[in-house]
Amino acid sequence: MRYCVEPTEDELIEFRDEPVSNKSIVMLNMLRFRKEADYSGTGMDAAPCSGHKAYDRYSKGVIPLMLEVGGTPLWMGKVRSSFIAPDGESWDQVLLVYYPSRHAFMKMIRTKAYIEVMSHRTAALLDSRLIETQPTRLPKTILRLIGMGLRVKSMLKPRPVDPESIMRNV
Numbered sequence: 001m002r003y004c005v006e007p008t009e010d011e012l013i014e015f016r017d018e019p020v021s022n023k024s025i026v027m028l029n030m031l032r033f034r035k036e037a038d039y040s041g042t043g044m045d046a047a048p049c050s051g052h053k054a055y056d057r058y059s060k061g062v063i064p065l066m067l068e069v070g071g072t073p074l075w076m077g078k079v080r081s082s083f084i085a086p087d088g089e090s091w092d093q094v095l096l097v098y099y100p101s102r103h104a105f106m107k108m109i110r111t112k113a114y115i116e117v118m119s120h121r122t123a124a125l126l127d128s129r130l131i132e133t134q135p136t137r138l139p140k141t142i143l144r145l146i147g148m149g150l151r152v153k154s155m156l157k158p159r160p161v162d163p164e165s166i167m168r169n170v
Contacts, residue, residue, distance in 0.1 A: 003127040006118075015106075015132075022101045023134055026074065029095040030129040031055065042119035052092070054124035061117030066097065069104040073097050102132065 007015065033051030046054070066072065074096040082090060099105040108114055 005122055005125045005128055007130075015102075020102050021134075022103060025099050025102055025105065026133045026135060027097045027099065027105065028129070028131040028133055029093075029097065030091045030131075031093045031095065031125060032090065032127040033092045033124055034126045037120075037123040039119070039123045042123055044119045044123070046120070046123070051124040051126065054120050055093075058117055058120035058124060061120065062114065065108050065111060065114050065117070066099075069108045070100040071098055071104060071108065105132075 033055060035051060037046070037049050037051050037054035039046045039054075046057070049057075063073065076093065076095045078093055079091045099108075109118075
């Protein structure tokens with residue numbers, strides 16, 4: 001199995017050159033941390049720490065860069081379990097990040113500041129996935145069904161009983 005932390009040169013070129021719309025994107029980040037960060041080969045002289053702590057260092061440096069290009073973290077969660085996944089595949093954390101376009105994302109990762117902070121990410125991660133998604137709208141039929149389900153649920157939900165009103169009627 002190939003662990004993936006940084007894109008290969010070919011993957012980066014293909015991603016950069018693929019014709020896409022200039023619509024907003026959400027990057028799905030799936031992260032598996034090293035027990036201990038590995039800064040060998042990064043050229044950084046960083047204090048020893050856990051992979052999770054090294055990723056925190058990366059996050060502190062990358063969030064301002066993200067905001068500069070119009071991006072923003074949307075959601076982050078610790079993985080509890082993988083309900084449907086290949087044997088042996090596991091993740092520690094999942095993160096969703098919004099960017100106004102792929103161009104904005106590429107602009108960020110090409111900056112000198114990003115290249116410098118990226119060493120913390122490399123040191124932190126044993127494996128990762130970075131998946132570009134483009135938001136889509138739910139079909140109106142699905143939204144109507146959800147709305148109907150919520151209305152039915154509210155009608156079936158028992159109303160709270162006021163003990164004082166019961167006692168007044170006794």
